[in-house]
Structure formats: C-alpha cells, structure tokens
Amino acid sequence: MPLFEVPGWSVKADPVGESPNQASRKRKRNSEDSTGSEVNLDRLMNKLKRKPDKEHKASSSANKKQKAHEDKKNSISLPKALKGAEKRSTDVQRPPPKKKAKTKHLVESKSSDDSPLPSPQESAGLTEMQKQMRDSLNGARFRMINEKLYKTSSSEAHAMMQEDQTVFEEYHNGFRYQVQSWPTNPVEKYISALSSYPPKSVIVDLGCGDAALGRALLPRGLIVLSFDLISTNPFVIEADICNKLPLPGSEPDEDSMDKVEAQIVDVVVCALSLMGTNWPTCIREAWRVLRTGGELKIAEVASRFINVKQFISLVSSIGFRLSSKDDSNSHFTMFEFKKVARPKKTEADWTNLLEKGNLLKPCEYKRR
Numbered sequence: 001m002p003l004f005e006v007p008g009w010s011v012k013a014d015p016v017g018e019s020p021n022q023a024s025r026k027r028k029r030n031s032e033d034s035t036g037s038e039v040n041l042d043r044l045m046n047k048l049k050r051k052p053d054k055e056h057k058a059s060s061s062a063n064k065k066q067k068a069h070e071d072k073k074n075s076i077s078l079p080k081a082l083k084g085a086e087k088r089s090t091d092v093q094r095p096p097p098k099k100k101a102k103t104k105h106l107v108e109s110k111s112s113d114d115s116p117l118p119s120p121q122e123s124a125g126l127t128e129m130q131k132q133m134r135d136s137l138n139g140a141r142f143r144m145i146n147e148k149l150y151k152t153s154s155s156e157a158h159a160m161m162q163e164d165q166t167v168f169e170e171y172h173n174g175f176r177y178q179v180q181s182w183p184t185n186p187v188e189k190y191i192s193a194l195s196s197y198p199p200k201s202v203i204v205d206l207g208c209g210d211a212a213l214g215r216a217l218l219p220r221g222l223i224v225l226s227f228d229l230i231s232t233n234p235f236v237i238e239a240d241i242c243n244k245l246p247l248p249g250s251e252p253d254e255d256s257m258d259k260v261e262a263q264i265v266d267v268v269v270c271a272l273s274l275m276g277t278n279w280p281t282c283i284r285e286a287w288r289v290l291r292t293g294g295e296l297k298i299a300e301v302a303s304r305f306i307n308v309k310q311f312i313s314l315v316s317s318i319g320f321r322l323s324s325k326d327d328s329n330s331h332f333t334m335f336e337f338k339k340v341a342r343p344k345k346t347e348a349d350w351t352n353l354l355e356k357g358n359l360l361k362p363c364e365y366k367r368r
C-alpha cells in the first residue's frame with residue numbers, strides 16, 4: 001500500500017499541485033458540516049455506492065453553484081465544525097452512545113496501547129457500509145485538522161487544541177492510522193540511532209505525538225523530554241514548540257557569538273513536526289536550548305520541500321551546519337545538523353526568517 005493511502009483518505013504525492021476542481025470538491029465536502037444528518041447520510045450512501053476510482057469525477061453543477069455559500073460556511077471555527085461532524089457521525093451509524101475521550105485517562109489508554117484504529121470493539125456490530133461511512137467521516141475530520149495545523153500559525157493550532165482536546169485526539173488517531181501503512185517511520189530510525197548514545201544524554205523531542213521516542217529511550221537510560229501541543233500521556237509536556245520552550249538556554253549577545261549559558265540539551269528531534277507556518281521559530285528554539293555542538297535531527301515529508309537547498313540554507317542561517325542528508329527514502333527526507341556559533345540577530349532579521357516558512361509546503365491529505 002503506498003504511503004498515506006488508507007481506506008477513505010490518503011495524501012497525494014504533490015501537496016500543492018491541486019487543481020481548481022479539486023479545491024472546489026474540498027469545499028463541497030466541508031459544506032456537509034452544516035447540512036442535516038439525513039442529507040449527509042444520503043451523500044455518504046451515494047458516495048459509497050460509487051466505485052472509488054470514479055469518485056473524483058463526480059462533480060455536479062449544483063455543487064459549483066453552492067460554492068460561494070460554502071466558502072462562507074467553511075470559515076466557522078474548526079472545533080465547532082468537528083463537533084458537528086462528530087454528531088452526524090453518531091446519527092448515521094447509530095452505535096450505542098460512546099463517550100468521547102475528553103479526560104486524560106481515556107486519551108492515555110488510547111495512546112498507550114498503539115492498537116490499530118479503529119479498535120475491534122468500535123467496529124463490532126457495524127456493517128461493512130457503516131464501517132466505510134465511519135472511516136469516511138473520520139477521514140474528513142482528520143483532513144480538516146491537518147489542514148489547520150499546516151496552514152495556520154502554531155499559536156492558532158495550540159488555541160484550537162486547548163479549546164477542545166478531542167481535536168488533538170482525532171488528529172492523532174488519524175496519524176496513528178496513517179503510520180501503520182508507511183513503509184518506514186522516521187521515529188523508528190531515531191530510536192535505533194539514539195539507543196547507542198551515552199546514558200543521560202539529553203534528548204528533546206519537539207512535536208512528539210505519542211512520545212514513542214521517550215517511551216523507547218527512557219528505559220535505556222537516556223533523558224528524553226517530549227513536547228507537544230497537548231499532553232495526552234505522562235511522557236508529554238504541553239508546549240508550543242514554535243514559541244518559547246519551557247527549557248533553559250540562551251541566545252548569543254553582542255559580546256559572545258556562542259553563548260553557552262544554561263544550554264543542556266544534546267539532541268533535538270523534529271520528526272514531521274514543522275507544521276505551523278511559523279516553524280522557523282522552532283529551529284530558533286532548538287538553537288537556544290542546544291549545547292554547543294549539539295545535534296538537530298529533522299525528518300520531513302519529502303514532497304513538502306520546495307527547494308531543499310534553500311531549506312538547508314534557512315536552518316543554517318539560524319546557527320546550524322549540515323552534517324548529513326538522507327533522501328534515500330522516497331517519502332521522507334532526514335537531515336542532521338550540528339549547532340554552530342552565530343551572531344545575535346535583530347527582531348527584523350527574525351521577521352525576515354519567519355517569512356521563509358513557506359519553503360515547506362503543507363502536507364495535505366486528499367480523499368481518494
């Protein structure tokens with residue numbers, strides 16, 4: 001199965017080459033958020049009856065006429081949209097009422113067992129068609145959250161997750177589902193590479209998701225600090241990694257280019273986590289907390305890069321030197337940087353750097 005291809009949803013190879021027709025269809029699907037459950041059910045039933053490979057061809061003129069109206073509806077805040085979709089999902093499937101995991105404990109139990117999604121219990125009693133409809137709705141919610149994460153600043157994403165933690169859970173359920181179909185997972189590579197580091201090495205995992213790195217490496221004597229937008233399990237510290245990290249460190253001042261005050265981190269890992277439009281600030285924070293000579297490991301979806309050289313140049317300008325680049329994998333590119341001294345930057349410098357966040361394209365997931 002190709003990367004990201006899962007029932008009902010997948011990522012396209014070229015995240016930006018979207019045709020106007022495709023964009024129009026995306027808006028149409030989002031418009032389902034404000035229609036009644038019966039209409040939604042009809043649409044799903046019709047869609048499910050269609051052959052999957054013909055799905056993209058189904059675009060009616062009536063849909064186009066609704067476009068302006070739909071654009072307006074799409075501007076509603078994501079959590080509310082998701083809540084609406086979730087409610088309809090229940091209407092359509094009519095399973096026994098199931099409490100959403102809003103509490104830490106429920107989220108923890110889902111996160112910690114790494115079970116395939118959805119669980120057998122969640123599928124019990126559903127017909128094949130109902131399962132397809134459920135997957136379709138889950139896929140729609142995942143795509144909406146994903147788009148928000150890649151197309152807004154990290155502070156907006158953080159606020160969205162804080163407003164409704166189920167959004168975070170929905171995203172990670174979808175993410176874990178995706179990971180199962182990948183030929184390789186960057187986190188696995190990092191686990192194996194970092195396992196041989198000296199005990200007590202301090203590793204910071206920025207955008208850790210389920211904290212797979214910490215859960216694997218802490219028992220091996222490494223110190224792993226795992227950060228994500230929401231803390232859903234005991235390994236995770238809540239923080240916006242594109243804002244100030246709750247870690248000691250310092251920026252260079254006028255007198256000292258490589259100020260080493262309070263910097264204790266040996267390795268920073270960013271595995272598929274440079275999502276917000278302000279991601280260069282995350283690299284700045286990595287520099288602030290890393291000790292001199294510390295390592296920055298970045299893995300990103302290969303199709304996100306507009307220009308790999310310019311990406312390397314941007315990271316370098318924040319105070320890093322490229323040690324290695326691995327693009328042998330068709331889906332992910334992995335970079336190893338070392339922290340080097342750099343002069344103090346003005347706020348104007350940082351503003352300019354932030355504007356280069358568009359060097360990484362959003363990774364958009366497309367309905368097949």
Ligand code: SAH
Binds near residue numbers: 154206271272
């Ligand atoms: N690194 C993990 C998870 C990757 S998914 C892995 O490879 O398995 C990307 C993760 O980055 C998500 O968990 C998302 O919530 C997190 N993320 C994205 N932007 C973030 C930000 N500004 N602050 C904290 N976490 C962020």
